[in-house]
Amino acid sequence: MRTRLTTATLRLTAGALLALGLLPALAPAASAAPPASPSGKSQAPATTAGTSFLTATTLAAGQEAEVAASTGDYLYWAFPASEGQTDTVQVTVTLPPSMDRHAPQTWTVELFDGLRRRQSCTAGPQSATAAANAPSLAVGCTLRQIRSWAEPWSGDPLPGTYYIRLTTSDVDQQDLGLAAQVKLHITSKGGPNDAQPEGGELKAPLVPPVNAGSAAPGASAAPTATATDGGPAATRAAAPVAQKTHWYSDLFSGWNTRWFWTLGGGALAALAGVAGYTLTRHPHGRRPTQHHGPQH
Template structure:
């Protein structure tokens, strides 16, 4: 009996280690949200501001692209946040490339104003033998409001544009792989309001083209809208009919003819040569007789 117990103890210990091994090696997903649910990786990209693919904070986009295209993504940012965009480009095979490639990542706000990056390599050049290229851009802290003349980042939608700024002509169209990650830190507690507030976030339409359905498609017009769309009557005067309709052509023709005639007469008067006004030459006076007594 003691022998059976001695053999069973190592087997039980080994079974317990095998059951605990998966739990010890499990790692959280890089795109996991604070609630613990992983956000799906998107495999789409837009080619303009209107068709930009919407990303959430902490979400990734992994998509095959064509080298040389303009690539667009969009993500929301609220006041107090500091957003960071990380881009990793897997370049085409070195044997297919003909030189170095320069890639650039840019951020635009809801008004499509280019925002400055406070940290990260916004531009990167990969040599012909390089396999990957890493770019990043950290946006300034989102403000709750800004002056109309300033370009401060405001709450709303922000756009990511990835493009190639310098590339050999033969390399256009080669297949590449791009992975984009959006991270945001801070929040409303970190916001520093300066005495104002934004009425509404700058959230332009993304993926435009969809139409609303039901009552939302035809809202009832308000009184202010009806007043704004009402036609405004033009103010009339006693001379309004003289310069309207078919009379306009004749008045302008007559006025133009009179002005042309006056200009011709004035020009002729100023530039004509004088006629009939020759200078008068007076004959020389006879010589005076000699003075003296004649006998």
């Protein structure tokens, strides 16, 4: 009876303390909800890859991919990229056993934007060649910073979907179809706050303004001369240098130039025609006159 009363009393006391908010620490730890893990770390790696742009496997931010592939296949993935980010794609290929291979293999990774334009890489070996006895190889590509705008004629990376294509660019014919393991990892740094055009800000105009009549900094002052009437010194501009002329200068200047070249060109063309006709015409010789003997 005392045990029942004691248990009931403890329950009432605990209920009153919880209602007053004085007993949060006495709640069982197991009843608390588990903390949410970051979305990029909690997702399982993707185990598939597409064979074209239309069937590319979409990867979430921070999600990896581990795919069993065949040597010679085209593998495609897609991932989102936002403004200000700089994304890096790293691929590790575990090659088939060396006893099954006959020659070195070359693997290449390429990145394309949403318009399927091939994007250049700022870092990372896009292509790598593994010897016939090498167990694996690694390729990678670091995109340029995603820009918020671009000129219509430029190929700057813009926010949106980007495609990854992994291919075997050079492989022996006998090694096609051998099993390989591909592990893909995407890392991103930066964000909207880092969305700055490449090259930073322009601190000064490219062409400084030029004020007519003012001397450039550091230039020597113009020579001064004293006025003849005893007044203060006056600055005089240098007189322009007179251009030397000849008797034939007017013949090749102004509107005369057009007539000169027109008439001269016509005369030369006529002479060339006459000379060509003289050199190429066939000589017209006279036929020798046939003399017939007297007819009897």
